[in-house]
Amino acid sequence: MTQHHHLVDGGPVIPNFGHGSDCLRNNGWFCTEWVKEHWGDILQPALVQHIELTVIAVSIGFAVSFLLAVVGFRFRIFDLPLGAFTDFLYAIPSIALFQLLVPVTGLTVTTIEIALVSYTLFVFYRNIVAGLRGVPPDVLESARGMGLTRRQTFWRVELPLALPAILAGVRVATVSTISIATVAAFLLYYGLGGPIFDALQQPDIFRTELVAAGGLAILLALAADGLLTALQRVLTPWNRLDR
Amino acid sequence: MIASLFVDTLRFIPDHASLLLQKAAETAELAFTALGIALAIALPLGLWLGHRHRGLSLALGVSTIGRALPSVALIGVGIAILGVGFWNNTVALVVLAIPPLLTNSYFAVAGADRDAVEAARGMGLTERQILTRVELPLGLPLILAGIRIAAVFVIATATLAGIFGGGGLGDIMANQVTYGLEGVLAAALCVSALALLTAALLGTAQTAAFRRMAPRA
Numbered sequence: 001m002t003q004h005h006h007l008v009d010g011g012p013v014i015p016n017f018g019h020g021s022d023c024l025r026n027n028g029w030f031c032t033e034w035v036k037e038h039w040g041d042i043l044q045p046a047l048v049q050h051i052e053l054t055v056i057a058v059s060i061g062f063a064v065s066f067l068l069a070v071v072g073f074r075f076r077i078f079d080l081p082l083g084a085f086t087d088f089l090y091a092i093p094s095i096a097l098f099q100l101l102v103p104v105t106g107l108t109v110t111t112i113e114i115a116l117v118s119y120t121l122f123v124f125y126r127n128i129v130a131g132l133r134g135v136p137p138d139v140l141e142s143a144r145g146m147g148l149t150r151r152q153t154f155w156r157v158e159l160p161l162a163l164p165a166i167l168a169g170v171r172v173a174t175v176s177t178i179s180i181a182t183v184a185a186f187l188l189y190y191g192l193g194g195p196i197f198d199a200l201q202q203p204d205i206f207r208t209e210l211v212a213a214g215g216l217a218i219l220l221a222l223a224a225d226g227l228l229t230a231l232q233r234v235l236t237p238w239n240r241l242d243r
Numbered sequence: 244m245i246a247s248l249f250v251d252t253l254r255f256i257p258d259h260a261s262l263l264l265q266k267a268a269e270t271a272e273l274a275f276t277a278l279g280i281a282l283a284i285a286l287p288l289g290l291w292l293g294h295r296h297r298g299l300s301l302a303l304g305v306s307t308i309g310r311a312l313p314s315v316a317l318i319g320v321g322i323a324i325l326g327v328g329f330w331n332n333t334v335a336l337v338v339l340a341i342p343p344l345l346t347n348s349y350f351a352v353a354g355a356d357r358d359a360v361e362a363a364r365g366m367g368l369t370e371r372q373i374l375t376r377v378e379l380p381l382g383l384p385l386i387l388a389g390i391r392i393a394a395v396f397v398i399a400t401a402t403l404a405g406i407f408g409g410g411g412l413g414d415i416m417a418n419q420v421t422y423g424l425e426g427v428l429a430a431a432l433c434v435s436a437l438a439l440l441t442a443a444l445l446g447t448a449q450t451a452a453f454r455r456m457a458p459r460a
Contacts (some may be wrong), residue, residue, distance in 0.1 A: 214316030221311030
């Protein structure tokens with residue numbers, strides 16, 4: 001019975017689900033009791049912050065890109081420099097960009113948002129311009145033939161026809177932002193990156209916290225992707241097969 | 244303040260040229276090892292699935308999941324399994340590089356002109372010949388575009404390895420205390436240069452591939 005000496009009085013030992021469970025002592029990959037205990041004080045707040053970070057970054061990024069894309073679309077000479085500018089921003093490694101902004105905006109959420117917004121421009125700009133350019137010339141001819149002004153043509157013809165490409169851009173930008181936003185915690189404990197970095201900084205790497213927070217980031221990205229795909233179907237019913 | 248940062252950075256680069264070169268070589272080694280392994284896995288799989296017109300949902304799903312994976316957490320899981328060092332980062336980067344490679348090679352081959360493929364089949368070409376002589380040349384630009392996307396992404400992400408002792412330019416970027424903000428900026432510029440140079444090389448290959456196909460198309 002030596003291998004069973006933890007069995008006291010011959011009965012099964014009811015495991016202690018407090019702080020020192022077997023799972024946690026062995027640094028298990030997913031200890032449900034830790035997740036349950038810290039859902040309220042660690043995981044849920046981080047998830048909410050992460051959603052906020054993403055929604056704000058994608059919204060501002062979309063607004064800025066839309067203006068840039070309209071300029072690049074209307075005035076072709078600006079297209080190349082604007083495209084190169086968004087390329088350049090995208091090529092700056094995230095850990096560097098976060099740090100480089102600190103002297104300007106400090107260790108704040110604003111710093112994180114500026115970096116995230118600058119990364120969304122790359123995806124948005126390309127997709128919006130490509131979408132607007134993709135409108136067939138004969139469609140524009142008929143619009144002109146019907147007597148639509150330049151402005152009316154843009155809002156009633158070009159923009160609706162570019163919608164599938166634009167929405168595809170929103171999907172890609174949202175999913176990528178959710179992923180990149182986890183790096184922000186390198187700078188500031190905020191969003192799902194917070195518990196991820198916290199787990200990684202512990203001597204043996206706290207696996208449960210890493211897997212729980214990382215898993216939430218993946219689930220959030222997939223949920224956002226599913227939601228935006230549904231939105232795409234509703235908004236562009238004529239384009240069911242377009243991804 | 245910003246002006247002085249640029250002056251300091253311009254001074255940092257020549258002063259630490261050998262350090263930057265050494266770290267850039269480490270980043271390149273890490274990124275290109277990962278890219279090579281990812282190519283060896285994703286390319287044959289994508290080409291084969293695309294040729295058979297099978298696994299469309301796999302090709303699409305992999306690209307979405309690939310974009311959704313948080314690189315920091317992935318590198319973390321790599322460390323937890325393999326310990327700190329070169330291989331955990333390599334494995335994480337391989338996982339991140341596979342989706343764009345797989346998806347693009349799938350659609351490159353699956354999207355090849357059906358009539359051309361049918362004609363080749365009618366001429367008595369074997370399936371392997373159809374893949375290598377018809378579908379592959381037709382899809383080459385798209386395959387190269389996928390390699391370009393993956394390469395830039397892997398180089399940029401390889402810097403995250405620095406946070407976890409993976410070496411490379413990320414070491415400098417994650418150590419503002421030692422190298423100062425000018426070091427961070429200098430290392431970032433090196434990463435961007437490496438990424439843009441790689442993209443330009445692959446872009447040239449892509450243009451060449453387009454040109455080669457133009458007379459036939």
